Amino acid sequence: MARRLKTRPHQLRPQITRPARQMDPRLQRAVAQYEARHTRVRTASTAPDEVAVIAKIDDLAEWQNLRGVRHIATIGAQDTADGSWIVTARVQLREIRAVRERPFVKALKAAQRVRKQLTATVPGIRADAQSLPANAGADGGAGVLLGVIDFGCAIGHESFRHPDGRTRLELLWDQNARVAAEEGAFGYGRLIGAEAIDAALATDTPERTLRYVFDNREPAHGTHVLDIAGGSGRAAGVAPRASLAFVELGLTDVPDSGLKSVGATFGDSVLVLEAAKMLFDAAGNRPCVVNLSLGMNGGPHDGSTLVEQGFDRLLLERPERAVVIAAANSYADGIHAAGTVPAGQSATLAWEVGRADRSENELEVWYPGAHALAAEIVAPDGRSLGVLAPGETLRVTADRSVVLYAVHRARDSGNGDNVINVWQSDRCPGGGWTVRLHGQPDRDTPYHAWIERDDAGQSSFGAPHDNSHTLGTFSCGQLSIVVASYSERSPAKRISWFSSSGPTRDGRCKPELSAPGHAVRAADSKTASGRTRMDGTSMAAPAVAGGIALVFAAARRKGKRLTIEQLRRLLIETARPMSPPGRPKGKSRSTRGWDPRYGFGRIDIAAAIRRLDSP
Numbered sequence: 242m243a244r245r246l247k248t249r250p251h252q253l254r255p256q257i258t259r260p261a262r263q264m265d266p267r268l269q270r271a272v273a274q275y276e277a278r279h280t281r282v283r284t285a286s287t288a289p290d291e292v293a294v295i296a297k298i299d300d301l302a303e304w305q306n307l308r309g310v311r312h313i314a315t316i317g318a319q320d321t322a323d324g325s326w327i328v329t330a331r332v333q334l335r336e337i338r339a340v341r342e343r344p345f346v347k348a349l350k351a352a353q354r355v356r357k358q359l360t361a362t363v364p365g366i367r368a369d370a371q372s373l374p375a376n377a378g379a380d381g382g383a384g385v386l387l388g389v390i391d392f393g394c395a396i397g398h399e400s401f402r403h404p405d406g407r408t409r410l411e412l413l414w415d416q417n418a419r420v421a422a423e424e425g426a427f428g429y430g431r432l433i434g435a436e437a438i439d440a441a442l443a444t445d446t447p448e449r450t451l452r453y454v455f456d457n458r459e460p461a462h463g464t465h466v467l468d469i470a471g472g473s474g475r476a477a478g479v480a481p482r483a484s485l486a487f488v489e490l491g492l493t494d495v496p497d498s499g500l501k502s503v504g505a506t507f508g509d510s511v512l513v514l515e516a517a518k519m520l521f522d523a524a525g526n527r528p529c530v531v532n533l534s535l536g537m538n539g540g541p542h543d544g545s546t547l548v549e550q551g552f553d554r555l556l557l558e559r560p561e562r563a564v565v566i567a568a569a570n571s572y573a574d575g576i577h578a579a580g581t582v583p584a585g586q587s588a589t590l591a592w593e594v595g596r597a598d599r600s601e602n603e604l605e606v607w608y609p610g611a612h613a614l615a616a617e618i619v620a621p622d623g624r625s626l627g628v629l630a631p632g633e634t635l636r637v638t639a640d641r642s643v644v645l646y647a648v649h650r651a652r653d654s655g656n657g658d659n660v661i662n663v664w665q666s667d668r669c670p671g672g673g674w675t676v677r678l679h680g681q682p683d684r685d686t687p688y689h690a691w692i693e694r695d696d697a698g699q700s701s702f703g704a705p706h707d708n709s710h711t712l713g714t715f716s717c718g719q720l721s722i723v724v725a726s727y728s729e730r731s732p733a734k735r736i737s738w739f740s741s742s743g744p745t746r747d748g749r750c751k752p753e754l755s756a757p758g759h760a761v762r763a764a765d766s767k768t769a770s771g772r773t774r775m776d777g778t779s780m781a782a783p784a785v786a787g788g789i790a791l792v793f794a795a796a797r798r799k800g801k802r803l804t805i806e807q808l809r810r811l812l813i814e815t816a817r818p819m820s821p822p823g824r825p826k827g828k829s830r831s832t833r834g835w836d837p838r839y840g841f842g843r844i845d846i847a848a849a850i851r852r853l854d855s856p
Contacts, residue, residue: 248668249638250622255637255645257627266648267351268292269634273646275334286313286416286429286491286512293352293511295547297654299324300345307343309336313427314515317554327551327815329511338658340520348654350547352511353714355490355535362469362784365729365757367847368479373622377850378798382480382790386411386529387471388520389783390513393461395485395766396438397447400472401485407472409485412523415453416491416512426519430491455489461766461772463487466534468772470783471790476762476772479787479846483794486523487634488516490535503522510715514551521555522560528561528793528802532786534779536569536713538576538694539605542746545640545656549718556720560802561793564721565786567778568752569713569741572838575701576692577711582614582680589677590690591703596671602700603675603693606661607746610652612686615679616661618647621672628679631659644669654797673703689746709837711741712751720805722789722812723751725840726758726781727819734819736838740778743837753809754816756784785812788846797852816842 264272271292287293289586291311298304301319301531304326305312311331319326325347332340343350363369371768373379394401394413411434418431426432433451441447448454455461471485472478491512517531540546544553552564582588594602607612617628618635627635631651637644647663680686689710692700716723726737737759743751765773768770789808796803803811819839835841 248644249369250620250624250670253620253626253637253638254639255626255635257629258634258636259632263632263650264337265758266650266660268337268349269648270646271351272334273636273643274338286729287331290334290703292337293509294330294332294333295350295511295514295551296328296330296346296679297325297348297547298328298345299326299347301326302326302512303343303345304328307336307340309333310340314518315550316514316518317558320554321710324363327547327554329515347448348547351760352509353540354537355510355513355714361446362729362757362761363477363479366784366788366843366844368788372847374847374851376594378716378795379791379850380794381482382471382787382794383482384527384797384849385480385483385790385793386486386520386524386527387483387786387790388486388488388517388529388531389463389467389470390488390490390531390533391463391466391535392490393455393457393463393766394467394489395411395461395764397442397769398464398474398764398766399770400468400474400478400764402442406442408435408442410438410487411435411484412486413438413453413489414519415489416516416517417489419450425806427515453489456523458768462534462779463489464766465763465773465775466532466779466783469761469780470532470787472764474764474770478763479784480790483787483790485521488520502687510548514548517552517555517564520640526592528790528797530563530565530789530793532565532783533555533715534567534782536715538569538571538691538714539603540714541607541653541656541658541660542689542710542712542717543656544717544719544745544747544749546715547655548715549721552718553720556805560804561797562805563789563808565721565782565789566716566721567713567782568716568723568725569743570739570777571694571711572708572739574699575704575706576694578690578702579687579707579710582678582686582688584680584684585682587677588688589667592674592676592692593703594665594671594674594700595698598671598698598700599667600695600697601667602665602669602695604663606676606678606688606690606691607658608686608688610657610659612659612684613681614659614686616647617677617679618663619675619677621670621674629661639668642666642668709742710744710746712743712745713741717751720809722753722809724778724782724785725752725755725838727755727843728759729757730760734843737776739776740838747845749833750840753813754785754840754844755819755842756781756844785844791846792849796853799853802851811852812844813841815845815852816840817845818842
């Protein structure tokens with residue numbers, strides 16, 4: 242396919258509007274694309290005229306009866322404090338505005354994209370037989386369901402098979418499969434049980450026999466992650482006797498390339514939340530750990546996204562549940578900026594986009610809802626495309642195509658803050674863009690800004706970079722356990738150069754823990770028994786997920802059913818302190834200390850299991 246030509250700055254045609262009702266910026270963009278008759282691609286979970294959403298509502302019956310709404314799942318129980326429910330649904334784009342206007346719809350958010358976060362691990366987290374206390378009861382995580390939501394599971398690999406060749410996978414949910422609705426969870430995709438997997442394993446091409454297709458041109462990310470957490474091959478993972486479940490994450494329902502097509506390597510946050518609910522439901526009365534080595538850069542970074550609130554509600558529904566999330570790999574990418582706009586003055590964000598960049602780019606700025614900045618968008622040639630007050634939208638076209646879309650939303654429904662979102666299509670000119678923030682005359686205004694992850698051509702803020710607050714989009718929840726990466730093979734156990742930094746925007750201590758994520762060898766999906774090396778917090782998170790499976794198993798054998806709050810406290814209090822770069826040897830912080838990159842320290846499964854015997 243021929244590449245589309247870049248638009249030249251002088252061809253840009255800006256128009257500022259003030260929509261009658263402020264909506265989630267991603268939904269505004271989706272509706273604008275629909276009204277411009279941009280083509281949307283049908284996915285397994287959506288029709289071409291639908292969008293996947295997460296909502297917070299206070300009348301479940303009324304919600305389920307709304308025209309144009311296909312209710313999919315209720316996430317957790319009703320909140321007793323505000324009476325709200327969190328739900329997922331598919332909504333017809335022509336009905337989005339009417340749905341958002343209903344008084345019982347407190348928040349309505351479009352799906353957000355997610356991508357994968359790219360022998361020493363088990364002893365490194367002290368989960369090996371030599372480190373665990375005698376009669377620990379961990380038993381390799383037996384009796385615990387270990388679920389991974391990711392991309393690509395090589396079901397025939399020895400790591401996921403019993404010695405007699407049978408599968409260790411209880412179920413595989415392929416969210417992309419287009420089959421009869423009754424074959425999938427929540428009416429889409431396909432749920433594949435152990436019996437069908439075993440039958441497929443008797444053939445030479447098990448994935449093809451199951452009609453389960455994933456991108457295997459490179460070793461699959463999900464195969465590597467699942468092996469670290471619970472593989473049982475010749476080099477076993479952390480919890481080799483846990484029951485396994487895998488969700489092949491569905492393709493995103495939000496257009497991301499050229500403002501009109503679905504990107505095949507992106508997953509969808511709505512489908513992630515539905516996957517987590519399915520895994521916890523499948524566990525029944527058993528302990529369950531869900532691993533997410535997925536993420537992006539954007540979002541409020543304060544735990545207020547509906548996905549993070551949904552995780553929290555699922556975790557509070559019953560004890561013996563955990564969600565483990567990779568911290569992200571964005572520390573050195575120059576994707577965060579922060580500062581204060583002085584009263585009566587301006588602050589400038591320099592946004593560097595490669596001139597040869599052929600991908601979409603996205604930036605967002607968050608600041609307190611009690612303030613009112615004005616956001617000016619300046620093209621690389623110095624031309625101002627417009628100044629947006631809260632509540633206004635900027636649409637920039639060239640040759641009748643939307644090449645830039647900016648929304649300045651007042652008082653986001655998730656946290657009450659204001660947010661400025663700017664999207665550039667792949668046709669937008671590259672170079673030095675500027676977002677200029679104009680302050681109020683009577684007060685200073687603090688802000689944080691992030692540039693969205695883009696593996697095809699990462700844009701960045703101008704130097705010098707502020708690499709704090711670089712955790713992933715969904716790595717800031719209240720109850721999830723977020724994991725940084727260090728190198729187990731380095732003498733000082735140094736933090737990985739890519740491992741993202743906390744804290745959250747509201748000042749909470751995340752990440753909580755560190756685990757080996759540097760040069761980790763685990764299952765290679767392109768082989769039946771081979772292994773390959775990968776780097777990333779993606780590799781650190783499943784080490785912790787597998788470790789939690791061991792802790793849950795040991796606790797249950799001692800008659801204890803740990804709540805998520807008890808589990809978090811146990812792992813934090815038994816973590817081993819680490820020495821941040823530049824800190825003299827012997828001067829490390831105490832176990833109770835927290836570092837924005839290391840968290841509270843290296844996870845220590847043996848110490849956590851010993852602590853279970855304490856009153």
